[in-house]
Amino acid sequence: MRAAVMYGAGDVRVENRPDPRIVRPTDAVVRTLAACVCGSDLWPYRSMPATGTGRPMGHEFLGVIEETGADVTALKTGDLVVAPFTYSDNTCDYCAKGLHISCRDGGRYGVDGGQGEAVRVPYADGTLVKVPAAADPVLVPSLLALSDVMTTGHHGAVTARVGRGDTVLVVGDGAVGLCAVIAARRLGAERIVLAGRHQARTGLGREFGATEVVAERGEEGIARIRELTGGVDKAIEAVGTRQALGTALGAVLDGGIVSRLGVPQYVEGAIGPAEFMRNITLTGGAGPARAYIEQLLPDVLDGTIAPGRVFDETFPLDRAPDAYRAMADRRVLKALLRP
Amino acid sequence: MRAAVMYGAGDVRVENRPDPRIVRPTDAVVRTLAACVCGSDLWPYRSMPATGTGRPMGHEFLGVIEETGADVTALKTGDLVVAPFTYSDNTCDYCAKGLHISCRDGGRYGVDGGQGEAVRVPYADGTLVKVPAAADPVLVPSLLALSDVMTTGHHGAVTARVGRGDTVLVVGDGAVGLCAVIAARRLGAERIVLAGRHQARTGLGREFGATEVVAERGEEGIARIRELTGGVDKAIEAVGTRQALGTALGAVLDGGIVSRLGVPQYVEGAIGPAEFMRNITLTGGAGPARAYIEQLLPDVLDGTIAPGRVFDETFPLDRAPDAYRAMADRRVLKALLRP
Numbered sequence: 001m002r003a004a005v006m007y008g009a010g011d012v013r014v015e016n017r018p019d020p021r022i023v024r025p026t027d028a029v030v031r032t033l034a035a036c037v038c039g040s041d042l043w044p045y046r047s048m049p050a051t052g053t054g055r056p057m058g059h060e061f062l063g064v065i066e067e068t069g070a071d072v073t074a075l076k077t078g079d080l081v082v083a084p085f086t087y088s089d090n091t092c093d094y095c096a097k098g099l100h101i102s103c104r105d106g107g108r109y110g111v112d113g114g115q116g117e118a119v120r121v122p123y124a125d126g127t128l129v130k131v132p133a134a135a136d137p138v139l140v141p142s143l144l145a146l147s148d149v150m151t152t153g154h155h156g157a158v159t160a161r162v163g164r165g166d167t168v169l170v171v172g173d174g175a176v177g178l179c180a181v182i183a184a185r186r187l188g189a190e191r192i193v194l195a196g197r198h199q200a201r202t203g204l205g206r207e208f209g210a211t212e213v214v215a216e217r218g219e220e221g222i223a224r225i226r227e228l229t230g231g232v233d234k235a236i237e238a239v240g241t242r243q244a245l246g247t248a249l250g251a252v253l254d255g256g257i258v259s260r261l262g263v264p265q266y267v268e269g270a271i272g273p274a275e276f277m278r279n280i281t282l283t284g285g286a287g288p289a290r291a292y293i294e295q296l297l298p299d300v301l302d303g304t305i306a307p308g309r310v311f312d313e314t315f316p317l318d319r320a321p322d323a324y325r326a327m328a329d330r331r332v333l334k335a336l337l338r339p
Numbered sequence: 340m341r342a343a344v345m346y347g348a349g350d351v352r353v354e355n356r357p358d359p360r361i362v363r364p365t366d367a368v369v370r371t372l373a374a375c376v377c378g379s380d381l382w383p384y385r386s387m388p389a390t391g392t393g394r395p396m397g398h399e400f401l402g403v404i405e406e407t408g409a410d411v412t413a414l415k416t417g418d419l420v421v422a423p424f425t426y427s428d429n430t431c432d433y434c435a436k437g438l439h440i441s442c443r444d445g446g447r448y449g450v451d452g453g454q455g456e457a458v459r460v461p462y463a464d465g466t467l468v469k470v471p472a473a474a475d476p477v478l479v480p481s482l483l484a485l486s487d488v489m490t491t492g493h494h495g496a497v498t499a500r501v502g503r504g505d506t507v508l509v510v511g512d513g514a515v516g517l518c519a520v521i522a523a524r525r526l527g528a529e530r531i532v533l534a535g536r537h538q539a540r541t542g543l544g545r546e547f548g549a550t551e552v553v554a555e556r557g558e559e560g561i562a563r564i565r566e567l568t569g570g571v572d573k574a575i576e577a578v579g580t581r582q583a584l585g586t587a588l589g590a591v592l593d594g595g596i597v598s599r600l601g602v603p604q605y606v607e608g609a610i611g612p613a614e615f616m617r618n619i620t621l622t623g624g625a626g627p628a629r630a631y632i633e634q635l636l637p638d639v640l641d642g643t644i645a646p647g648r649v650f651d652e653t654f655p656l657d658r659a660p661d662a663y664r665a666m667a668d669r670r671v672l673k674a675l676l677r678p
Contacts, residue, residue: 094593099618102593159620254433254441260615267611272603276624279438281498282610285618 002339003116004057004320006041008050012057012321020120025071028124030063030081033135034144035114035337036311037323038085039174040263045324057320058115058337059085060147062140065128066118074125080135081128082297083114083121084289085148090126100290114147115320117339129293133301141308141336142300145179146293149334150307152261153179154296155287156236157187160259164188167229169251170210172238173201175310175334176261178208180236182305185209193225193232195247201333204309218243222250232256236284240265252280259284311336341678342455343396343659345380347389351396351660359459364410367463369402369420372474373483374453374676375650376662377424378513379602384663396659397454397676398424399486401479404467405457413464419474420467421636422453422460423628424487429465439629453486454659456678468632472640480647480675481639484518485632488673489646491600492518493635494626495575496526499598503527506568508590509549511577512540514649514673515600517547519575521644524548532564532571534586540672543648557582561589571595575623579604591619598623650675 003017020029035058044055065079075081088095088103095103105123113119121127131143142150153176162168168189170180173196184192185208194210195217196202202213216224225232225247233256235248240262248258249270261284271282299305314336315323323335342356359368374397383394404418414420427434427442434442444462452458460466470482481489492515501507507528509519512535523531524547533549534556535541541552555563564571564586572595574587579601587597588609600623610621638644653675654662662674 097594099594101616101618159618255436255438264611264615267609268607269610270606271608271610271621272606276599276603277440279440279498279622279624279627281620281622283618283620283622285615288618 001117002317003113004317005054006044006048006057007054009044009046009048011050012045012324013054014318014320017056017116020118022067022069023120024122025069026123026125027069028065028072028075028121028128029067030061030083030119030121030128031066032061032063032114032117032119032339034140035061035339036144037115037327037335037337038148039176041324042328045328056113056116058113060144061114061119062144062147063119068124072124075128075130080131080133082131082143082146082293083119083128084151084293086289087122087127088290089123090290095126098288098291100288101286115317115337117317127290129290129297131297139300141311142306143308144336145307145310146289146296146300148289149175149310150179150182150296151289151292152176152287153238154183154292156180156238156259156261156284157183159283160234160236160257162187162189162234165190166233167191167193169193169195169225169232169235169248170238171195171235171244171247172262173198173205174238177238178205178310179307180238180261181205181208181210182307184236186299186305191229193229195221195225198330217247221247225251235259236261238262242266242269245269249275249280254278257281257283261287310334314338340456341656342452343656344393345383345387345396346393348383348385348387350389351384351663352393353657353659356395356455359457361406361408362459363461364408365462365464366408367404367411367414367460367467368406369400369422369458369460369467370405371400371402371453371456371458371678373479374400374678375483376454376666376674376676377487378515380663381667384667395452395455397452399483400453400458401483401486402458407463411463414467414469419470419472421470421482421485421632422458422467423490423632425628426461426466427629428462429629434465437627437630439627440625454656454676456656466629468629468636470636478639480650481645482647483675484646484649485628485635485639487628488514488649489518489521489635490628490631491515491626492577493522493631495519495577495598495600495623496522498622499573499575499596501526501528501573504529505572506530506532508532508534508564508571508574508587509577510534510574510583510586511601512537512544513577516577517544517649518646519577519600520544520547520549521646523575525638525644530568532568534560534564537669556586560586564590574598575600577601581605581608584608588614588619593617596620596622600626649673653677
């Protein structure tokens with residue numbers, strides 16, 4: 001089969017690799033219909049040391065079950081499935097709590113990437129979610145968005161405890177930030193301020209439900225958000241930089257919640273007396289996509305939400321290197337790959 | 340009147356000061372029945388630069404209304420009242436949310452301290468809570484504990500969302516930590532691990548509801564707590580040091596909550612990729628005592644909780660300097676002062 005493999009920073013190649021096969025009885029092999037490049041794929045794309053062996057890429061995909069191991073009972077050949085970005089047994093204590101991201105058996109690496117024609121998926125029953133519909137081309141992008149960006153955005157709104165009437169700040173106009181806007185709106189937020197300066201993206205954010213857009217950054221951005229809102233109840237930080245966290249902390253009211261979705265590019269951050277006296281809650285983290293796919297699926301199927309609109313360009317799999325470059329250059333918001 | 344005034348590190352004096360008077364129509368003057376020395380009073384006691392003017396001390400007291408300003412309507416001369424450790428108007432947006440600590444008009448400084456024979460209290464209607472009972476000497480210490488330590492401990496349990504069946508870690512065997520044990524038990528925690536090494540204090544912690552005590556610190560402490568519990572759901576950190584926060588972060592399960600009650604002795608702390616991937620929520624802060632006094636008062640009045648047991652020594656007001664020294668030397672857990 002053909003698959004995208006990263007050999008180092010800026011070096012993604014599409015090459016022939018062995019067809020995936022069932023290794024353990026809980027595995028399934030999925031024939032990929034659509035996959036995508038994640039913002040987090042851009043980290044190694046910018047910094048990975050050159051390697052001779054290469055690393056199969058991709059952890060977001062939608063596909064059809066091709067083969068199942070002997071212990072797989074909930075899925076059968078021909079089922080359309082969404083894959084969350086990590087695999088999980090769905091039976092351990094963490095999965096039972098809905099925290100599949102911390103699954104005792106789960107993980108993300110060591111299996112085929114999703115940016116290929118087929119994928120071996122461990123713990124298939126626990127990992128994959130069957131879609132009770134055909135692969136309607138109109139729905140494919142939004143179903144695919146459930147793999148990561150939409151469920152991650154939802155995690156931000158859930159952990160920030162967004163509710164009816166809230167004023168919510170979303171920091172970041174990337175695909176996750178835009179999906180957080182969808183999620184905040186879906187959970188009843190009344191005002192949603194989107195902090196971002198890429199006009200096409202913030203424009204989409206407005207269509208998703210953002211009521212205001214703030215392009216200023218840093219202290220100027222905080223002042224603008226406070227001027228507009230008097231301070232927000234909840235903030236969803238979907239970037240991962242110190243500056244983005246600072247904007248969120250500066251914009252929330254005392255007693256407010258800041259939920260982080262961007263993997264922190266820092267080890268320590270501001271949690272001193274100032275934040276303490278203000279009773280700021282810092283929450284969020286890597287989202288348990290598996291837990292949310294079933295919750296959000298009906299809204300995708302009936303068109304209530306259309307997170308697939310974040311895919312602004314589609315590339316055939318063989319052009320995966322172009323997809324990476326376009327995303328890295330911020331020419332493309334999120335690239336959809338078609339095997 | 341007589342009152343305790345701090346003139347610098349290690350220098351507390353009891354001296355004659357002008358009797359408090361009504362300054363604004365929303366003030367009340369309270370004749371103090373009991374007051375106490377707070378752990379946070381020990382910070383200036385250890386580090387305050389010498390000053391010629393002095394700073395009146397004390398923010399936890401119980402007393403009787405002596406006089407009220409023209410706009411005070413909810414209180415009258417002779418009422419027994421508990422004073423939360425900050426004053427608040429109880430009408431602003433923050434107070435309406437129960438976050439009196441962030442009251443737009445509130446604060447803590449610039450008025451007489453509670454460690455004196457009488458105190459002027461601003462925003463008396465909003466600040467003071469009337470006790471619907473006489474000043475029963477048996478109840479006085481527990482009523483006084485509502486000023487700060489018990490309501491602060493409760494804030495830890497509330498913000499950590501302690502609920503029935505939880506396994507909770509309390510880091511710190513000071514008065515606030517011990518009150519957090521009471522609060523966690525009261526909210527239904529099944530197991531409460533108390534991290535502390537002062538045996539008299541941890542012994543009281545066991546009487547308050549701690550099911551296990553861990554004396555080890557640092558990595559050894561974390562290992563011991565994990566060995567005992569497999570990891571805790573919630574942790575209440577009642578010290579304020581980096582090490583105490585590290586213990587809490589290390590002991591909680593993924594998806595767990597760490598609530599901080601100890602004023603951080605650091606400006607930045609660990610909120611990097613590791614904590615992010617584990618979905619740790621960091622919450623807590625300075626507690627809104629005013630919001631909780633009314634909630635906890637019935638349990639104090641009927642003897643369900645007896646947080647006043649944290650007062651292990653009573654000093655007459657004139658011996659306030661001895662009370663400070665005894666607490667600073669850790670010979671006394673919490674000193675009660677009698678004017």
